[in-house]
Amino acid sequence: MSEHKQHISTYKSQILVLLSLIVLTVLTVTITSVHLGAFNTAAAMLIASVKAAIVLLYFMHLKFDEKIYRFMVTLVLAIYAVVIIITFFDYLYR
């Protein structure tokens, strides 16, 4: 059972992932320090989502593990997105 092809991440790739996350963090701080109104929120949330995707795929190994995990995570996040959309429809058109 434990003999199935196991993917081992390299130290180098993990350092690159960390660097990209730090660059994105600094980018968020820079973007939000400029006053751009509603665009600030959108940009910060977009970058946070990209960072979350990087953590999920590389650090949490979803990219290399069995597909079932990726499928489950996508499904849960999709359900969560639907809940957010329904909540805001409620508040916007109440």
Next chain:
Amino acid sequence: MEQNHTEHTDHFDPVASKLGMWLFIFTEILLFGGLFIVYSVYRFKHPVEFHLAHQELDVTIGLINTIILLVSSMTVAMSITALQLGNKKLTLILIAVTLLLAAVFLVNKYFEWGAKIHHDIYPGSEFLLSLSKGDMLFFGLYFFMTGLHAIHIIVGMALLGVTYVKVNNGTVNQNRVSLLENSGLYWHLVDLIWIFLFPLFYLIH
């Protein structure tokens, strides 16, 4: 007959083990996800107060804590690689570094909260009660969500501490990395939550 039962206690299934960890992580996403929706709705209803209250928070300390958590996420990911390659010593060092970084995060949090409480900003304080509803909601959510996150840091440290002992005595080894992988997943979840908490509370205008 009894003999058969004892044999099964050593059953080892890494795929199912990780599946169970993910299911647990989904309940955590639900917990924090609900709080993020509460935050969004109140922000939507009190935009001005949320904007003013957010300026009370120190971006620098938030940024430092973000980077600490990101680095600790990398060290825990590296410790898994080290164990898979059979380097027990490096695994232990990397777990220890992760625990140290987690402790530094909590110390920063202590000073950050301490400064707020010193300025009479904490749930139920006289000063906060004199402010508008939006300010109260912002700080209430700030203390609740970062506090709940800090509890998760402590739980993650406990998990990694147990893993450290088990790697040290050989129960968790090159052929059985599941416990380290699952503790790592939990640690990344803590990082994942902070990735959203940081911009929402410290950055967004």
